[in-house]
Amino acid sequence: MADIKPPVTNTSNTKAAANPAGDMDRRSFIKWSVVGWSAFVAVVAGYGSMVARYLFPNVLFEPVQTFRAGVPEDYEIGVSEQFKEKYGVWIVRDSEKIFALSTVCTHLGCTPNYLPVDQKFKCPCHGSGFYTTGINFEGPAPRPLERFKIYLSDQGEIIVDKTKKFQQEKGEWSDPESLIVV
């Protein structure tokens, strides 16, 4: 295997190809082997790319992690609970922005309740409390609630993408993808 000829001819040929001085016979010989081996290399690369392309299907059967949440005008200042059940998300609007809060308590993963009178989220499991911004202010929760990626579609609709999270303690809440400015 190791001592087969092609590599030998090949190297000598490429060198020769760089140096056009030589008799006709030699030149044509050189040309054909270069053409042949280049085509062969292209074929191998092609097969490789076939495998690579094959790994990326044209459609996905994964459950949808993004959902449409209407237009910004649908939301008044405050907390909207309409997507809590289905998607585990609160849509919160304040005077300048709209953002999507995760409904998972950062303590042990329970689902807090929204108390409109107190303007806070209160976790029924261990009493962690969060402001409507998601910042934790009471109870054992170690960090603020997470926010999800939120953006406006081309049609002006709000899209919430749960695949991407933003954590306040990592300083990610200033990320433009974590909020919609209104």
Next chain:
Amino acid sequence: MSLPPLPPESYYDPKKLDKIFAFVAIALLLSLIALFAKDYSRPWKDYQRQFHALEIEKARVKLDQLQLDLSNNEEHQRVLKDLKAAQVNLRQQSSQQEAINRQMRAAEIIQKIHTKESQFAKAQYGALKYRYEKAVHEFSPDAAQLKSQWDALAANIENLRLSIESDDTSIKSANDALALLQKDVKELEKQRAGFAKKGEIIEHRLKKIDPMRMSAANQLADMVRDLPFLELANPNYKIRQIVLKDIPEDVNFMRAQRVDRCTTCHLGIDNPDFVNAPQPLTAHPHPELFMSKNSPHPLDQFGCTTCHRGRGRGTDFISAAHTPQDEEQKTKWEKKYGWVELHHWDQPMLPASLTQAGCFKCHENQTVIKTAEKLNLGLHLIERGGCYNCHTIKKYQGWSKSGPNLEFIASKSTKEWAYHWIDDPKSIRPNTWMPSFFHQTNTSDPLSMKRSQQEIHSIVEYLFANSKPFALDSAVPSGDAKKGKELAASLGCLACHNVGAQPGLDEGPQGRGGHAEPVRTRDSLRREFGPSLVGLGSKTTLNWLYQWLKDPTKYHPDTRMPSLRLSDQEAADIAAYLIQDKSPIVDKPIPVVDDKVLDGIVLDFLKKSSMVSESESKVKKMSRQDKLVFAGKRLIREYGCYGCHQIPGFENEKPVGTELTEEGSKDVERLDFGFVNIEHNKEAWFKQKLMNPRIFDQGRVLEPLDKAKMPNFDFTPQEAEVITTALMGFVKDRPSPSKMADQGVKAAFINEGAKTIRQLNCQACHIIDGEGGGIQSTVTDKSFSPPNLFAEGQKVQPQWLFEFLHAPTPIRPWLQVRMPTYNFHASQINSIIKYFNYLDNQEFPFTDIYHPLLSSEELTAAQKMFSKDYFDCTHCHIVGNKLPAGTPDNWAPNFALAAKRLKPEWIVKWITNPQDFLSGTKMPTYYDPKNFDASAPGDILGGDAKRQIRVLRDYLLTISEHPLQVKQAVSAPEKAEDKTLDIHAR
């Protein structure tokens, strides 16, 4: 550098090998390129490109229009001008702005540092707290020290918080100053944005799709992103799909998720802008029903193949199993798409003409599937035709038999009439629903004709021989036919029956054999609910008819014919009138009984169960009568007569026809197309079968008993098609319950009630839920037709309705049309009551008992409003026994009934705006809905419209049979006695 010398062992010339190698390698490379090309070129990409171009064009046009509008909008121009001025103004103050900005930035930096420190301190605080807690828990000596550290940290945090707050204040003040400077610009900018918003959304979109508006880099991206291989990342053109787990596909004993990729090509389907775009980019023709998020069938929840069928996973024209709706479309498709039928797929797309079949599987329980008119008609035809009598259909389990009761036939008819009727019912009554069993394409040869005659003889003989005795009243008062005709027209008989050529019925369906064929509609079908009465005089006797009209249940306890509470004279008059219509055909002679042929028939049956010799000797021993009765019984069983008629001796027989509950899912391979040259698909077969049930015997050599026996209903091609639509809808795959049309108990009650209403044909007279009332065409003045039952649930009290349905009492005595007394089961009444209440979303069964209460001031006010000077209520309304002055066509129901009949809340709504409930009602609108308060009479109760109406209502409720004797306060209504409302009926 030098070439290696040719090894002596070499056989081939290496140069030659190199050449061959090169050729082969190139060939291989080319094959690979072809492979990529094949994989890359997919038909849907072309459509997506088309759509892309169209989308850009439409957006451009829209944007241009918007901008044109804006430039013409003066307000907008003014804002722009002001904005410019304000910006110039602001720029002049730039040094000031800059100073504030600098100040703010500095403060922000300080705050950031403070925040960071505070953040660190807080984190330490938390960690320290844990350590402290743990130390305390473990009785560690470090606790005290930790505590002091912790306290120190807490103080530090508090300090930091103060500094952050003070930083905040300075930032805020700077911010405020800045905002003040920029106030005008900001405000105007906001206004400008308001104007531009619509356009900006389109522009934003255009920037993404329109190469003309893209940056150079994006233009490049636009070109490159769909190249082979690169398109894996982020292509413009990609397959779209909707995955539906709760409307699964039936995969033989398993259910698999449904995957619809139709929107890959039908890109404009949910975009109203594409209504007129070419296929496949066209928008759906019914966006109000499908597609959009607010419609009952949003695209992402119902997909496409749920209704249309076809192969949702298919991504090209053929593999999606499109089905052409006719020859013309087929040839067109063959040319355009190279269409061929997709084999190996059981559920091809429904052709456009049958699309409504797709509704059935989720809407099965509904009696009327709103907007699916074709399907409704098909179902109605199945009901009226009584298909379910012979073919089990789950939906119609428990429905009563369609034909008349034949248990007492001898008391009603003659053998001669029966012979002619069975032989060819349409010759006696062209518009009858009795289908034809004889003279069909497979029984029209001379031999079969002869046999048919003997078969009919046998059937008639069996029926009469087994007929049970029935006593008729012999005394019939002499009737006046002319009066009878008037009565039949005015009492409402014509709602369900067809009586010869009646005036006002000309447009009704009649004369079907060979004459011009009027199109059947659901309205006309309701008018055909009862049997046609043409040629009744030949069929029965005056005595029987009189008896029947007086009390139908006496002859047939389960009949759907209600009692009209006719007096003896009325019954006699109508009977005299109806008996006049005689059919001449009945007088034709009847072929004689031919023993030889009869023997053949009997033998055919006998041979089935015993040996030939034995059978023959048996036949010899039988008398002619025996043979006739024997053959008659077997023939009734063969033809399945007992499906529609009650016949003695067949009480427990199973229906003869194939079950149709899942007919739409039937494998085409299981249908016998014989020698008939039609498309080999289900719909063609159904249609053909319906138009001529015997056609598939064509060209076949068959024993008499092996022939097809389904009778002929003479369906027109249109009717056959609508019935086919319904049949195609009877499929076995079902969505999960969450996707069914009717969920919850209320919907089930509504469906149940609607079914009862359909079974009793209430809608022949009444308009219920927006349809029916066909009788109105026979009533000259609309004011005299039966009432529209719109919002009946809101209007009447359940208890009253129960009593009324049980024993109707006239509400509108001026009407001649009579609400009949039905032979109801209590459960049927209850289902009707629940229907009306749930349809109107009423609280049911519990309602508050309302006690009207009027102060003396209010009482006078009410009386005043009642009087001629104001609303003049008694001008139209009957009060107790006092009739209004005008002609009956202006009369209105009795006020004395109101307290028991009407719901108090309804009266208020009714007075407020009658047109809301019943547009076109004669009840005047006293209060202008647009100008409510102002339209109230100002001099009563301070012109408070709401109070006036309430007072009127309360006054109304105090009116009893004795007019205008008002009680100050009415005691609770007396207890319902025996006829309590059965709220637990189901």
Next chain:
Amino acid sequence: METIKHFINTIAAPKILFNIVVLSYLIIFPPFKFFQKIHDALGVRRLWTKKGGMAIFSLMFLAFAFGLTDGNFRLIVLKPDNVPIVALLFLVVFFVWLALHQAQDNDDAIAKGGKPKEWAESREKVLVFPDLVYIEFIALMIVAALLVVWAIGLPAPLEQAANPTVSPNPSKAPWYFLGLQEMLVYFDPWIAGVVFPTVILLGLMCIPYMDKNRKGLGYYTYQDRKTAINIFMFFWLVLWMFLISIGTFLRGPNWNFFGPFEYWDHNKLEALNNINLSELVYMIWLNQGLPSNILWREAPGFLILIVYFGLLPAILAKTIFKDLYARMGVVRYSIFAVLFLMALTLPIKMYLRWLFNIKYIVAIPEFFFNI
């Protein structure tokens, strides 16, 4: 008893334990003369005698047995999926001892002018059948029996059915990748998860081409290939085995550190007050805001990187690695130096974190580029 446990818990903290491990490494495999002296003074070579081996193992078993008396320790160590790692620890120690035991014998022989044991043996040929075939058979039967007993004694773990919405705390990678996961504490995923594995593999593959020492082929020796073994041992024992052990045994909820006798308390909080070099330079040292220009902001970090990878190899070539450089030549040396320095960034980053709370030297989250 409790005091001992408390003491062990305390010294098991990565900050302390890592120093202890590095120090022991330096003494056992002394790369520098200074440590060689300590090595000699302590008579570390006695470790590789049979008695030394016995001592090591008795100590290990004793420690282990002592640990098993503690509930928390048992819970971690006897977790079915952790058993292989416990076995690994004993096996590695045993084989390191075995290799060095033989190496010491050979080295002694060579020092006396003799040949290694293998030399004499290799002159003699034996038939493979049945000598080797039988030995192999026996070995694999032992392993087969061991496997079966292991399978009987220890059921394979099966937890709750997968639930993508509830992540257990802590979520750990398979144990052989825990070294990489531990690195995540100090590096971004792209370095810990991609660059380091690549460097490790490249480094491993490069070994035969870097090591130009012709001596020490085919026999156990330490003295003949001291440098190679010292370097290898550092990565193999200190950076790989040690990190795996930490990741497996000492990391609990929230990836917090827990001593071997400590209860895995979910509420445990550790202050993670880490800052980037740029913040340290600009905000704390210079007391001003961060520059908005990314390159300018991260200039200090880039400067350090340039010095580290650009200048340091040259400096090393003139100083510590003078001999190495001479032996290897420019190309080999450059590759070696880059790989070596890259690997060294791990301990360096550890110390930076512990001493200065440095999170990133270069922090460009905009491009996910954090070092």
Next chain:
Amino acid sequence: MNANPNKPSMWEKFQSTQFYRSVFRTGIRVVSHRQRMMIMLNSVFLHLHPVRLPKHAVKVRYTWCMGGLSFFLFLVLTVTGILLMFYYRPTIEYAYGDVTDLSQQVPLGIMREIHRWGAHLMVITVWLHMFRVFMTGSYKPPREFNWVIGVVLLVLTMLLSFTGYLLPWDQLAIWAITVGSNMAGATPLLGMNGPGSNLLSIGDVNLVTPVSDARFALLGGRFVGEAALLRFYVLHCIGLPFIIMIFMIVHFWRIRKDGGISGPT
């Protein structure tokens, strides 16, 4: 053949049949050196070894037998793995239940324990094999390239173990794989969360998206789900074993071609 021709036992008779001689050309009762050599030369399996070896090479003290054990464990894992495949369906619907059933219902479902612990053990033996090879300096010329192949085999072993880790589809599995595969998402340039991923874009069009990055190629999805399970299954059962076998063949071949086991020169 037999020394006592008078009374051949049944066994000896059998040994002289054509069938026996066709199977064991050399016989298995060894009496001569020549025969011992022939056994090695004639057996397709034993032929992996040379006929003769230097004495130090048969000493366990020298070789630790780790390479051989790694190969043996590979065989054990192949056999148990094939058997496990009979009862295991790689779908999120069935996988967990099928694995549960291995311990609850399947006769000798303890195969799973052997497979799992064998896999862990194989990682350990491969590491120790590498350590041994390093300590004896066996990577030195002429065996440099075989060391490289050995490193590849080491990686493949860990990848095999890693892909198998997901298959029970329990919490341990998906989260371990999630943690592990997230690292693939951080691949420079090609990973969604890797440095420079946003450099691979033209204009506003990102080429590295959650559905086109390195992590996706591994998982077949945006997160560890049905597609990932199937991919890992295929890689674990077919893909990686196929590759590792090719490399093993080369590895073993090169041992012989590079002069057998290393020894002092």
